[in-house]
Amino acid sequence: MAKQPETIVQSAARNTLWSYAATYGGKILIFITTVILAYFVTKAEYGLVGMGLTVIAFLEVMQDLGIGSAVIYREGEDAANTAFWLGCGIALTLFSITWLAAPLVATYFLQNNPNVIPIIRALGLSFPLFAMRNIHDALLRKRMQFKKRFIPDLIQVSSKGAISIGCALAGMGAWSLVWGQLGGSACGVIAYWMVNPWRPSFKLDRTVIKPLLSFGSNIVAVNGLSVILAQTDYLLVGRYLGEENLGVYTNGFRFPDLMVMQVCVALANVLYPLYSRLRDDPAGLQQGFFIASRYVALVTVPLSLGIAITAEPFVLTLLSVKWIETVPIMRTIAIYTLFLSLGYNVGDVYKAQNRTSILTKLSIARLIVLVPALWFAAAQFKSLQAVGITHAIVAFLGSTLNLVVAAKVLNMPIRRILSAFQPAAIAGTVMSICLMLTLLALQNTPAWLQLLAAVVVGIGSYAGTLWFGQREVLTQAGQTLRGAVARR
Template sequence: MAFSTAQQYTGFLITLPSIMILSRLLTPSEVGVYSVSITFVNIVHMLRDMGTSEYLVQLKEVDNDSARSAFTINLIIAWILALTLFFISPWLATFFNEAGIEPVLKILSLTFLVLPIGSIINAMLVREMQFGLRYKINVTQLLVQNGLTIALAWYGFSYYSPAWGAVAGMTATALGCLYWASEYRIRGLSLKQWRAVTDFGVKKTFETVSKQLGAAAPDFVIGRMLGMAQVGLFSRGQGLPRMFRQNIVGAIGAVSYSAYARHYREGGDPAELYLHKITLVTGLAWAFLGFASLFAYPIMMIFFGNQWVEAVPILRFMAVFAAISMSIVQYETLLTAIGRPGMAAIVTVIRQGLVIACLVAAATVSINVVAMALVPTAFVSLVVTLAFLSVYTTITPGRYLRAIKPSACIAVCALVPAAAMRWIYPPGPEAIWGPCFAGGLLWLAGYMLGMRYFDHPLWQEIKPVLAKLQPQRQRASTQG
């Protein structure tokens, strides 16, 4: 858990400054072109993986035939998809009426050539819980990818900058896996276990593609109906909530699948682990995203600059959407770990179907209505998911409510004083730093007091750190 947490926090510290710099180097239209392109590529990546990573993690025993079969299937599919993506890129550019999509997709298709190497080795590292090795590999990838992207954007390479950065980052991942994790490298090709791999993979791929389609739907729908500049604005508006989910909350969820699968293999109840994770996730997400919604204007101005002012209402609504969505995060991981990938796929299809229907209807009005409409959609999705979990796991509505109650309490403690400060000292063009700083101080004080008073599980994680710091303060005071 320590290395997983370090990886996510390090990723946040690398990614956030990079996005802040790129937001001042690229226009909303340029960001929109890359956003639509990478979103499509991410969906294709789901097809490429074919569930092979999860297949290796959940197996009780991994023999050479299973590992080689997973790698071989991954390699074949990846190279076929690379060629497919390369040749259909002109058609996609025509569909979105944006010529820049074609060269960006052709560049990004190169990532599929090296992806299988890193993908399978990473799966083995997750299975063996070798998160220290993953930390080194992933941090190297982030440094290479973001460094090259910024350098190219600085010299005016427009939307080509993040595309070449992605290729460089994927290459760094593959080389890092071969260098630091060579003992987990798959040696040889085989298709002996192709039936077992594909049987699991088809169900898992259906679920992951459905999930990715839901995540991709805003970019596709907005890009087709409203244009690339609007995609860029939406991308920045949801950027902070998305980054929070990937780099901060991900620290808690990164080890989940391997932990659930191991607990299930040993005859335990992974639902208990899942509910504990939900308590930790909501303890972080609700308070943070609530603050982001309250102070959307100064946050957007400070982090991304004046050219993104139209994204302020989008951030306000998307922060609330993300907070609700994270209230039942990674349900599919739990269902897959207990051997129900098909059920995970059904839940995901229902959830993403709701999102897509909402987007198509709202995009006929405006981009702000799109963001607003996603909030009630997230709540309905939460109720649907909880209903399925109550049938196929030991999670009941009562157990779930008890798990999130401590997080609701500390969110209230943090957000009420911050909201009061916003009312007393409202942010505006002439008041950006002051209200945000004052509200942030009150938010932090309320958050820490709430964690301690309600004895939130997050406080149990913090107490050992504070206990270690106390003797250091005492020694420093004595020496002074």
């Protein structure tokens, strides 16, 4: 018997609370770490590590060939052992490829600058570390045990920050970011093995290999296109504008990503296994998608607009004048994250229905537009801000198309989907006006005071608008959260 919509919402909310807790607990630590490292690591050093991480991101598409998602999708847990050892073999192969390809990558970015070669090779160790905890994580997600994922995720990011800061204080420069990345991953592996009692055995079932890889291949295709969409800008900025500009771009991109897109990532961790259970319940999928879209917008709209408007006092207060060049980048990327977030959770509906071909087609369409536009902005226009504006425009077009297609797939009127965003849009507009007036009135005051006043005015105006104009939305959200907490 299908679950009632209220039960679906409470289940999603309860697990999302834990996913958010892990995500935001960790992201707050990453935020603090990034602010501290900004004082000790140069723009060029950020750029060098950014080049290495870009290479790793492209190879990460194949780091498990989608078998983690396949384990979640399949009934039962019979494929877990086989999936674990498949993942280990894939990881060792990717590490070898990374080691051998490092000199070629250095030539592409820096005309054979030797400093980036050992960084790329060291970051290749992230593949074996990921394989050691991937199935443990997948099984927890399959069982909807997001409470248990809280500790490993928090340990991973906190240890990453502590190691990075310690190495930076020791004067290790770019390597402080590398060792932080690897050390955090290693601590995460240990923690996942502690909270999940499942242990892999050497009993392999050859009959499940083909189904695992078959399902996973669709996920790999979608993720591969996603990585190209997400990393092409880094490739082009590093190639045509150099490592220092890449460092500026990386930090300008990082804060909107940490504060906005991670909302979507945390929710996606919950929605995919939940939607998988509802794949035969069209009404449940419609209701779940509508509510998820509304709640995502209620969070991402004010965050994105707030970052875009307060970027200058934010940078001057937390990162110092050394990073003032990140301000225009941060503004454009904040708008990019706003548009991207509104259509982000559509993909989980397609995956849950095993209709990833739709995602592939949509990603290809976006790719055809984005890559040439980014090349022109970086190679011809030679402007970081132009790169950010290009991202924002294409994200708007891509999310619009994504929502139109989702309306057809879910058999929902597009007007109903758009109505999910209305409360956030109205309150966000009022908040934006209040923020701009506040910063105008305080333009001759210290940056920290501008930022503090903007935070207070932004929260007050946004919450106040919802309370007086959309009180029903807040009431429903409160009831959902209370129900989720009561059932935890």
